[in-house]
Amino acid sequence: MEGPPGPITAIDGRRYVYFAGTGYLGLAGHPAVVEAGREALQRYGVHTATSRSGFGNNPLTLLVERRAADFFGSEEAFYFSSGYAANHVLLQARGRGADLVLADEASHYCLQEAARLLGKPVETFRHRSAEDLEARLKKRLRRGQFPLVLSDGVFSVSGRLAPVPEYLRVLQNWAPSALHLDDAHGFGVLGEQGRGVWEHFGFWDGRVNSPSPDAAVARFVCGTLAKALGGFGGIVPGSCAFVREVRAASHYYDGASAPSSADAGVSAAALEIVRQQPELRRQLRANIRQLRQGLRALGLEVDDGPAANFSVEIGRASHMRQIHDGLKAAGFLVPYVAAYSGLGPEGVLRFAVCALHTPAMIEDLLSALKPMI
Ligand SMILES: Cc1ncc(COP(=O)(O)O)c(C=O)c1O
Structure with a gap:
């Protein structure tokens, strides 16, 4: 290219x-986005060469998080260098309590790899089949055990959606449980506000990535800024308490370089355009x-x-x-x-x-x- x-x-x-590709809002070549990347490099250098917990929080990184939180209508957001790692980041915080992890058999590589890193039993269920999910839960889980279900929100090649309402109906019978969606292709596209597959199905109501302790089915989401949203890097929006927990658990905050200045600059600019237009x-x-x-x-x-x-x-x-x-x-x-x-x-x-x-x-x-x- x-x-x-x-x-x-x-x-x-x-x-x-x-x-082809995934730049669904057409922002990757937008002059204001490109200019923001250039300015960021000039002002801050290539990157901070330290983790977020060191001196790695340059103003652009924080601006991306503020703008992402505004876009998603959440209190906070965690921004890091890779959408591929987003599932890993989120699951490190909220996957460890699971007794059984069930992933859609067609879910993205990064979701399946992140699941296996939890060190918990992982099984797959038939693609987009709430019936098969239910059958496996009945076969494999005792009452009181905690199931965690993983799926793409929008599948990257087929564009089909996870049947979210059906999964929630099944999981309701296995409370407490959790449904975790990688919404890389839904963010910026689906839902009235572009907040993705949870919004599309009417479930973006302040409880996604903000689980109350008594929630029957905890709802989680992560994604990328590198597709429709026109920037680069992984993003997890959520409540302040939740984002704090994710930052602490994943080690992407204290053990990885902060996103590069150009990535943060373009991401902040692209999020602003998405909001304004x-x-x-x-x-x-x-x-x-x-x-x-x-x-x-x-x-x-x-x-x-x-x-x-x-x-x-x-x-x-x-x-x-x-x-x-x-x-x-x-x-x-x-x-x-x-x-x-x-x-x-x-x-x-x-x-x-x-x-x-x-x-x-x-x-x-x-x-x-x-x-x-
Ligand atoms: C479903 C899904 N999750 C995550 C990713 C990776 O995101 P990123 O390219 O921002 O690392 C992709 C593809 O790029 C994807 O299709």
């Missing part, structure tokens, strides 16, 4: 209309609708889901490779994903749409795709 990702980008010397989210929603409906009109199996990423299986792997190559030759990039956590043997074509695609770009993609199906 030889330029910033956006609706159009340059790859290997050629310009493409880009329907809710129309970006509205435009993204319109684009998601147009692309999903357009693909359906071509006879493909695509639902009306709210995610900006989704995948389509069109025949065999070789056919999808041909479509990928044909679209590329026509100037459109839609990746063929052969293998990723949760995918079947033939792989899929993964589409991602961003707020800055124009209706004409989407129409042109559909016209190019039509004769190839």
